[in-house]
Amino acid sequence: MSAIRPYDAKEITRFVDSVIRPAAVLCDEEGLMPPETIASLASNGYLSATFPRQYGGLEWDALEYGMLTEQIGKACSSARTLLTIQTSLVGESLLRFGSSQQKEQWLPAIAKGKSLGAFALSEPGAGTNPQELTTTYRLNQDSYILTGVKKWISFGDIADFFIVIAKDANGKMSAFIVERGRKGLSTCPIGNMIGARGTHIAEVRLEDVVVPKENLLAKEGAGFSYVVNTALDHGRYSVAWSALAIAQEALDVMSAYAKERKQLGGELGQTPSVKAIIGDTVTQVHAARALCLRAGQLRQARDEQALIETAIAKYFASKTAVQAALDAIQVLGANGCRSGSTAERLLREAKILEIIEGTSQVQQQLIGDFGLNTYGLESQQISQYC
Known part of the structure; x- marks a missing residue:
């Protein structure tokens, strides 16, 4: 359990000037996020700024989180994207809808920088309207089988796990936690972006990927x-x-x-x-x-x-x-x-x-x-x- 550290604008400014700004050019020109930058964001508690203390978070409120986002975003949009994905998309999804086991497994790992998550929603033919998704899932005894392609997934090329949104044959949309390393899951980096170049954007392919029932996030149909x-x-x-x-x-x-x-x-x-x-x-x-x-x-x-x-x-x-x-x-x-x-x-x-x-x-x-x-x-x- 972490110690709660109050929001300190001067401390964040010093961190941004010494760690984030020097990495901004590298992110943009080389198209990668330096591992030491990720580690520094985690060790300072920023990847889990809004998480409860029991999961290694700082328990900062919405305004404090917003001001943190601004400070980091002024220096480097790629680093800010990492913050957004881990806290706002992946982190909030787990906090709101994850089981106790899912929270215990992934939230402290994000907080420590040991695991990174990615939110796999967009597809080659579906972005703004999730109802057009074509990635599917089907129940097979005590497991789900996922098939489809996700695209434009931030940190998809280096994420340790994915929150994947898929539909069943009746159009019911659900969310699943899919760990990297599962058979049938592969990623391919997407380069030559005009911005967010250090966010390891990737295409994520799922070819009959089997995940256990306990990897369902929330409940069926809640995706x-x-x-x-x-x-x-x-x-x-x-x-x-x-x-x-x-x-x-x-x-x-x-x-x-x-x-x-x-x-x-x-x-x-x-x-x-x-x-x-x-x-x-x-x-x-x-x-x-x-x-x-x-x-x-x-x-x-x-x-x-x-x-x-x-x-x-x-x-x-x-x-x-x-x-x-x-x-x-x-x-x-x-x-x-x-x-x-x-x-x-x-x-x-x-x-x-x-x-x-x-x-x-x-x-x-x-x-x-x-x-x-x-x-x-x-x-x-x-x-x-x-």
Whole structure:
């Protein structure tokens, strides 16, 4: 059982500057996550920041976890993705729906960095809509047999176990824990991504993989309504803070450059056009931060509005991240267009956040439905405004 360590922003900043930032370029250029980075994240308790103490966690709340995500995400999106997968997708799925045996087996191992999990949902022909999954399972006496292909699985190439979502012949969706090493399971790395290059993305193949009944997560039929919905909601919350991180980093980069770069005898930042860009970015970053904080506060209060507010935060913050990165490149000019520059890397990383854990278009639909169901005038009032 670990000792609970309070959230300390200065301590996290020191850790990020000494461990995460130096690894960011390696993650991006070499396409791998250094084992020592994973070990450091684990030894500092960050891979289990939200876990209960009994499983080696720090028991940090939603806001503390969000701020941790931002700090790490500013320095390295790949390291932030590792945090998101282990805590928000895999960790929360196990905490909410795992049996006592499953929790005891995997959560302390994640906390210590001895085992990494991966959330195997997406497929070659199914991403945003899990109902289109083709991976199947069937019961065979005291075991389940899984067959199918998963794609775009973060840390799929190095994970020690997978939470695999599959359907039976009647379309009933369930979730299973599948350990690496089981006969019929293989992984193939996917390279040449525009971002998240250090996340060991892979295709996962399951060819009649046999898993015991006790590897079922939750219960049969709970794969979508329970496990997937919970995992994606927690993932969206983490991604919202990740997008805020990129937007804030882009703002820091453009502001620092604008103060140092001399043009026409003065600072670049004093030109009206650059000052306008920075002013817009400040406004958008502050708004994104307010939305992330609101989502976190509602999650802590277990308010039912937390779900939609998380979607709003993810949608707005990811759009803000892309625009902030574009604006950073605009301010830096040719220096921002160079491959390998911080601004260029931020743009590549930001774009991915508009796609993962539900695309921006999916979030728009969810938010639009919420708006139609929540706002508007009573029918007798409409005539007053027409």
